[in-house]
Amino acid sequence: DTGVSQNPRHKITKRGQNVTFRCDPISEHNRLYWYRQTLGQGPEFLTYFQNEAQLEKSRLLSDRFSAERPKGSFSTLEIQRTEQGDSAMYLCASSTLDYGYTFGSGTRLTVV
Amino acid sequence: TQLLEQSPQFLSIQEGENLTVYCNSSSVFSSLQWYRQEPGEGPVLLVTVVTGGEVKKLKRLTFQFGDARKDSSLHITAAQPGDTGLYLCAGGRNQGGKLIFGQGTELSVKP
Numbered sequence: 001d002t003g004v005s006q007n008p009r010h011k012i013t014k015r016g017q018n019v020t021f022r023c024d025p026i027s028e029h030n031r032l033y034w035y036r037q038t039l040g041q042g043p044e045f046l047t048y049f050q051n052e053a054q055l056e057k058s059r060l061l062s063d064r065f066s067a068e069r070p071k072g073s074f075s076t077l078e079i080q081r082t083e084q085g086d087s088a089m090y091l092c093a094s095s096t097l098d099y100g101y102t103f104g105s106g107t108r109l110t111v112v
Numbered sequence: 113t114q115l116l117e118q119s120p121q122f123l124s125i126q127e128g129e130n131l132t133v134y135c136n137s138s139s140v141f142s143s144l145q146w147y148r149q150e151p152g153e154g155p156v157l158l159v160t161v162v163t164g165g166e167v168k169k170l171k172r173l174t175f176q177f178g179d180a181r182k183d184s185s186l187h188i189t190a191a192q193p194g195d196t197g198l199y200l201c202a203g204g205r206n207q208g209g210k211l212i213f214g215q216g217t218e219l220s221v222k223p
Contacts, residue, residue, distance in 0.1 A: 004154075031208050042116075042200050042213030043155070056210060091154050097208040100145065103154030 004104035006092050012110045013082055020078045021107045025094030032075050033101065034067055035091040043091055049075060082111045115139055116203055118214035125191055126222055133186045133217045135201035141212075142205055144177050144184045149198040149216075158186075191221045 005024040013019050025032045030051050035043035046065065047057040051072035064082075069075040079086055089108050093101040119134045135144070143162045147155035159168050161177035161184065168175045174187040184201055198218050202211040 033210065035213075040215070042118075042202070042215050043211075045210045045212070048210055050208075093154070095208060100157045100160055101155075101211065103147075103156070105152070105154050108152075 004092055004094050004102050006090075006104035006107050008107060009105065010108050010110075012112060015082060015084060015111055017082055018078065018080045019082060019109065020076050021090055021092075021109075023075045023077070023092030023094075023104060025074070025092070026102055027073075029094035029096055029102070030072070031095045031097070032069055033093045033095075034075070034077050035093065037089045037091055037106070038087075046077070079109075082109075084111045087111045115212050116201055116214035118199075118201055118217050120217060121215065122218045122220075124220045124222065127192055128190050129221075131188050131191060131219070133199055133201075133219075135184045135186075135214050137182050137203060139203070140181050141203035142181070142207070143203070144181070145202045145204070145211065146175055146184070146186055147200040147202060149200060155198075155200055188219075191219075193221045193223050195219060196221050 007022045033048040034046040037043045045058050046061055047067050049069040052069050064080045067077045087110050089106045091103055091106045093103040095101045116137045145160045146158045148158055149155040159175045164179045164181045166177045172189045176185050198216045200216045201214045204211050
């Protein structure tokens with residue numbers, strides 16, 4: 001297993017378009033997390049899954065954001081009607097029921 | 113409101129110097145983790161501390177969790193250019209749950 005894989009690495013989209021990102025976690029990890037990071041800040045929690053169940057979603061997350069993990073393996077994060085303020089690095093991480101996360105390299109979204 | 117405050121935010125030092133980064137909160141955490149992040153990449157876990165007063169050493173890096181589990185520090189001895197990066201602390205309130213990150217400390221070590 002080569003770690004957590006995120007695709008695409010970079011995405012440029014026009015304001016108002018929808019975008020979808022994919023995360024493939026480490027295969028034996030049952031927990032999967034999405035974070036967003038803007039320049040000069042630490043990652044900000046968005047949502048997380050245990051297997052296919054979405055256990056928590058940030059109250060800061062607008063209804064334009066949705067995440068799924070249909071078979072408890074890979075996950076997708078969709079942003080509808082993108083806005084310039086959505087420009088950020090979107091990070092995915094996975095873990096087992098211990099304390100350490102393994103992060104992917106992220107998807108950098110630029111909304112123009 | 114930043115639940116975890118890191119200081120300093122920026123640190124530029126010469127190779128061979130020592131440094132300490134602090135991570136403070138008014139909240140209690142069940143665990144505290146430190147990550148290092150390079151530009152364009154995701155954070156990489158360095159260490160997890162879970163017991164108040166715990167000290168862990170990783171080569172030239174020493175991590176400490178405060179007795180009350182509200183604060184932590186990272187000390188680097190004889191810094192090297194390869195230590196350059198963004199250092200992030202992150203607190204967890206339950207095992208396997210979400211982490212709350214500090215804003216990071218940008219470290220630059222000049223040769």
